[in-house]
Amino acid sequence: MTEVSLLDHALVRLDEAAAHLNIDADVIEKLKYPRETTKVRLMIRMDDGSRKSFIAWRCRYDDTRGPTKGGIRYHPDATEDEVETLAFWMTFKCAVMNLPYGGGKGAVQVDPRQLSKAELERLSRSYVKAFSRIIGPDRDIPAPDVYTNAMIMGWMEDEYSQIVGQSSPAVITGKPIALGGSLGRGDATARGGYYLVRHLASDLGLSDTMRVAIQGFGNAGQYIASLMAADGHKIVAASDSQGAVYSPNGLHVDLLLEAKAQGHSVASTIGQGGHEHLDADKLVGADCDLLVPSALENMIHEGNAGSVKAKLILELANGPITTEADEILAKKGVVVLPDILANAGGVTVSYFEWVQNRQGFYWTLEEIHDRLRTIMEREGRAIWNLSREKGISARTAAYVHALGRLAEAIEAHGTQNFFVS
Numbered sequence: 001m002t003e004v005s006l007l008d009h010a011l012v013r014l015d016e017a018a019a020h021l022n023i024d025a026d027v028i029e030k031l032k033y034p035r036e037t038t039k040v041r042l043m044i045r046m047d048d049g050s051r052k053s054f055i056a057w058r059c060r061y062d063d064t065r066g067p068t069k070g071g072i073r074y075h076p077d078a079t080e081d082e083v084e085t086l087a088f089w090m091t092f093k094c095a096v097m098n099l100p101y102g103g104g105k106g107a108v109q110v111d112p113r114q115l116s117k118a119e120l121e122r123l124s125r126s127y128v129k130a131f132s133r134i135i136g137p138d139r140d141i142p143a144p145d146v147y148t149n150a151m152i153m154g155w156m157e158d159e160y161s162q163i164v165g166q167s168s169p170a171v172i173t174g175k176p177i178a179l180g181g182s183l184g185r186g187d188a189t190a191r192g193g194y195y196l197v198r199h200l201a202s203d204l205g206l207s208d209t210m211r212v213a214i215q216g217f218g219n220a221g222q223y224i225a226s227l228m229a230a231d232g233h234k235i236v237a238a239s240d241s242q243g244a245v246y247s248p249n250g251l252h253v254d255l256l257l258e259a260k261a262q263g264h265s266v267a268s269t270i271g272q273g274g275h276e277h278l279d280a281d282k283l284v285g286a287d288c289d290l291l292v293p294s295a296l297e298n299m300i301h302e303g304n305a306g307s308v309k310a311k312l313i314l315e316l317a318n319g320p321i322t323t324e325a326d327e328i329l330a331k332k333g334v335v336v337l338p339d340i341l342a343n344a345g346g347v348t349v350s351y352f353e354w355v356q357n358r359q360g361f362y363w364t365l366e367e368i369h370d371r372l373r374t375i376m377e378r379e380g381r382a383i384w385n386l387s388r389e390k391g392i393s394a395r396t397a398a399y400v401h402a403l404g405r406l407a408e409a410i411e412a413h414g415t416q417n418f419f420v421s
């Protein structure tokens with residue numbers, strides 16, 4: 001039996017969306033395959049003098065609407081299929097938000113927690129050396145993703161600038177502020193999702209004091225916890241790769257943040273402030289109003305979707321719900337605010353960073369927040385209304401919304417050149 005790839009699963013969304021639009025078959029043919037995926041083996045010197053090699057990829061899925069854009073993930077289980085799927089999602093995410101970008105993504109198959117800081121820097125610089133002809137401010141612009149961060153983006157920008165012999169901050173986003181990073185990029189992914197939920201609160205009949213469960217407590221998970229708690233909502237459950245905690249009266253977010261800042265799991269807070277042990281695989285079924293998957297793909301699947309008690313899911317992670325689980329959730333009446341909209345705040349502030357780098361003029365935090373909120377509300381409202389008008393899920397509506405824009409751009413390029421660059 002042939003195994004169905006993650007990309008094949010993701011492409012189901014494309015077919016679903018196409019059924020609601022009158023678009024040329026050429027458009028679907030173009031969007032069904034990644035434009036280019038480059039795989040290299042990076043060889044670095046370890047601190048003990050030995051050499052070690054790591055597989056790395058960069059995929060430019062589609063560049064019809066502009067240079068490809070998307071993060072770089074460091075993860076021991078990264079695969080080419082995953083990178084291409086994440087790049088497909090970036091293509092649609094950038095179109096959802098009407099950003100002048102196509103979609104890309106990169107990864108290194110590595111557990112960065114096993115590397116020293118110096119080894120991590122050598123690995124990150126070698127990634128840029130290997131892909132220096134693929135990335136570029138007008139070609140392909142990386143950013144952070146799982147287990148990468150501003151420090152790594154800073155090393156990468158520095159390496160690229162050395163290679164091309166000039167300062168090139170716009171080659172990468174999510175940089176430290178001192179190297180041309182944007183104010184507000186740190187919490188942008190969570191903040192975008194938070195603005196979306198706030199904007200749709202009355203449409204969704206949400207209460208002012210929701211119980212929130214958060215799966216994954218990294219960049220996206222920690223910031224959504226802080227933003228929701230500051231608004232008076234209760235964070236009742238949280239997990240990371242090492243464990244989970246629960247408190248029906250609300251977890252102390254400051255304790256969780258402190259544990260993470262010290263390099264410990266959220267589970268290390270068990271016993272403090274009323275925090276109780278929770279089996280990490282039970283988090284999806286935690287008693288809550290809002291579930292926020294903020295870890296990896298396929299975490300809500302056929303086997304656990306039936307246990308979901310939340311009425312609303314905010315997908316801060318990319319692809320956290322399988323197609324089978326989506327159907328189960330729809331039957332239960334659970335509303336899903338889909339990844340390509342819900343977590344698009346990250347790439348939107350990355351776009352602001354790129355614009356500021358190119359113009360050499362920087363915006364205040366207030367300007368960043370205002371612009372992000374305006375775009376989240378505009379695109380979120382359009383998708384929500386489309387889903388109501390057509391009687392389709394918010395996910396399908398988001399794909400329809402994006403596909404219309406992609407189709408327009410593909411058709412506007414004419415019929416002679418299938419690829420832009």
Ligand SMILES: NC(=O)C1=CN([C@@H]2O[C@H](COP(=O)(O)OP(=O)(O)OC[C@H]3O[C@@H](n4cnc5c(N)ncnc54)[C@H](O)[C@@H]3O)[C@@H](O)[C@H]2O)C=CC1
Nearest residue numbers: 146147216217218219220240241294295316317318343346
């Ligand atoms: N950082 C960004 O700007 C954006 C991130 N995303 C997506 O958000 C998700 C999380 O990314 P970040 O927060 O940036 O990554 P991160 O590396 O900062 O955090 C990932 C978190 O997930 C946890 N985790 C890993 N495996 C887990 C498991 N099996 N169960 C529970 N938790 C687990 C880790 O312990 C960590 O707390 C990913 O799907 C990423 O693609 C989406 C848009 C932008």
Ligand SMILES: O=C(O)CCC(=O)C(=O)O
Nearest residue numbers: 070071143145346347350
């Ligand atoms: O900030 C960016 O450019 C991309 C972030 C990303 O990788 C994502 O949205 O999944």
